[in-house]
Amino acid sequence: xxxxxxxxxxxxxxxxxxxxxxxxxxxxxxxxxxxxxxxxxxxxxxxxxxxxxxxxxxxxxxxxxxxxxxxxxxxxxxxxxxxxxxxxxxxxxxxxxxxxxxxxxxxxxxxxxxxxxxxxxxxxxxxxxxxxxxxxxxxxxxxxxxxxxxxxxxxxxxxxxxxxxxxxxxxxxxxxxxxxxxxxxxxxxxxxxxxxxxxxxxxxxxxxxxxxxxxxxxxxxxxxxxxxxxxxxxxxxxxxxxxxxxxxxxxxxxxxx
Amino acid sequence: xxxxxxxxxxxxxxxxxxxxxxxxxxxxxxxxxxxxxxxxxxxxxxxxxxxxxxxxxxxxxxxxxxxxxxxxxxxxxxxxxxxxxxxxxxxxxxxxxxxxxxxxxxxxxxxxxxxxxxxxxxxxxxxxxxxxxxxxxxxxxxxxxxxxxxxxxxxxxxxxxxxxxxxxxxxxxxxxxxxxxxxxxxxxxxxxxxxxxxxxxxxxxxxxxxxxxxxxxxxxxxxxxxxxxxxxxxxxxxxxxxxxxxxxxxxxxxxxx
Numbered sequence: 324x325x326x327x328x329x330x331x332x333x334x335x336x337x338x339x340x341x342x343x344x345x346x347x348x349x350x351x352x353x354x355x356x357x358x359x360x361x362x363x364x365x366x367x368x369x370x371x372x373x374x375x376x377x378x379x380x381x382x383x384x385x386x387x388x389x390x391x392x393x394x395x396x397x398x399x400x401x402x403x404x405x406x407x408x409x410x411x412x413x414x415x416x417x418x419x420x421x422x423x424x425x426x427x428x429x430x431x432x433x434x435x436x437x438x439x440x441x442x443x444x445x446x447x448x449x450x451x452x453x454x455x456x457x458x459x460x461x462x463x464x465x466x467x468x469x470x471x472x473x474x475x476x477x478x479x480x481x482x483x484x485x486x487x488x489x490x491x492x493x494x495x496x497x498x499x500x501x502x503x504x505x506x507x508x509x510x511x512x513x514x515x516x517x518x519x520x521x522x523x524x525x526x527x528x529x530x531x532x533x534x535x536x537x538x539x540x541x542x543x544x545x546x547x548x549x550x551x552x553x554x555x556x557x558x559x560x561x562x563x564x565x566x567x568x569x570x571x572x573x574x575x576x577x578x579x580x
Numbered sequence: 581x582x583x584x585x586x587x588x589x590x591x592x593x594x595x596x597x598x599x600x601x602x603x604x605x606x607x608x609x610x611x612x613x614x615x616x617x618x619x620x621x622x623x624x625x626x627x628x629x630x631x632x633x634x635x636x637x638x639x640x641x642x643x644x645x646x647x648x649x650x651x652x653x654x655x656x657x658x659x660x661x662x663x664x665x666x667x668x669x670x671x672x673x674x675x676x677x678x679x680x681x682x683x684x685x686x687x688x689x690x691x692x693x694x695x696x697x698x699x700x701x702x703x704x705x706x707x708x709x710x711x712x713x714x715x716x717x718x719x720x721x722x723x724x725x726x727x728x729x730x731x732x733x734x735x736x737x738x739x740x741x742x743x744x745x746x747x748x749x750x751x752x753x754x755x756x757x758x759x760x761x762x763x764x765x766x767x768x769x770x771x772x773x774x775x776x777x778x779x780x781x782x783x784x785x786x787x788x789x790x791x792x793x794x795x796x797x798x799x800x801x802x803x804x805x806x807x808x809x810x811x812x813x814x815x816x817x818x819x820x821x822x823x824x825x826x827x828x829x830x831x832x833x834x835x836x837x
Binding site (some may be wrong): 330332335337341343408416419424434435439442448449450453454455457483485533535572575 | 595686709711789794
């Protein structure tokens, strides 16, 4: 049995009770932290909290060498942990399909996500979000500024009067979670990049989503580019037009001018 | 202090540890179940599980008469529960803004959502979903078949090669959670309605999301309309074109022909 457990948004308490129970009942616990991370905790804390050993796999250790995970799951209860929800990346779906092919039963325990928090913390209505996009670092896409595909997604959504959730790049140079050499794109950096394409446009920053004290800020992208929003993770929303209650919410909760 | 806690997708174990702790630490616990419900549990079980009394408010009791909630939150720790994430409806944002206006500190503890599960359980990639929509019962919109706005959303997403998550109507006649007189639209009913507008089109049913044994089924809408998918809640996805891994996932996990 291979159970995929989403650890949720922020720290070791972001997991659901169902997820916690799955971890408790597991013979072995694997994890990957190359698609996303829990910024409010570290591996040691997570292991102590769940009183277990977590075997962290890097990308190659999941995609090219899934054998240790799969063979363990053939005859014991194995949990595979990810930050956020599980199955958010192709890499997880691929692992699940490989398990199913071998006749290993799989199960999914959901986690809380940045996608949900983006609406929930800002008061922007869930059903008014269009397709989401990710803004990469310059060196990740080999060009300057904002890739055309990101601009097109935002323009497309704006043309339909929809909000766009912009995930910000996470550069993970080392597969080990607690080595501290990763870089998260900040919302002010992202706002600066996007202001070139979308001048005089409202942006909404959501930072530390899932933490006890998240940051939410709404202003023109040029203004957001001059501020700083504290610890990662950051994300940015480019709203369509605002319904009255959305406008009220951004004014009250996000300091919209 | 007014803490909004999302109970998550399915039963009393779908809440996060952070949410459970907020409930434990509360002086009073309110809830509403008119925007969504936890189908895997009932009020009595929820109260016993958290060893607390849950004061359920109907829509009027939140929107027209929020005073008991707000005045309690002025000088004690109050938790307000919803199914799924919190803040998904205008009604919650409105309550939060009223609290903020009165100088009451508010906090949000996220829950797992159907939106996330729709991608996670099907293998359909998260970033390929466009705007979501809700399919109402005929008598809720006063017409026959599928409202134009629902058709337009699906067509718009398909034109952009995006998936559409279709939430299915919940008819709640009585504000009390455990009275059993609510009706949930089933995915086969929805598939039958949508097949008229979108003949020979692939649909993906997700039912009992968040439960230990959810149902996922992919087939033409006409075929889905002839099947039954068990207990609520149901939802339906109308995919855009499928990437190879999405096709593999629907074949392996959802029995796509």
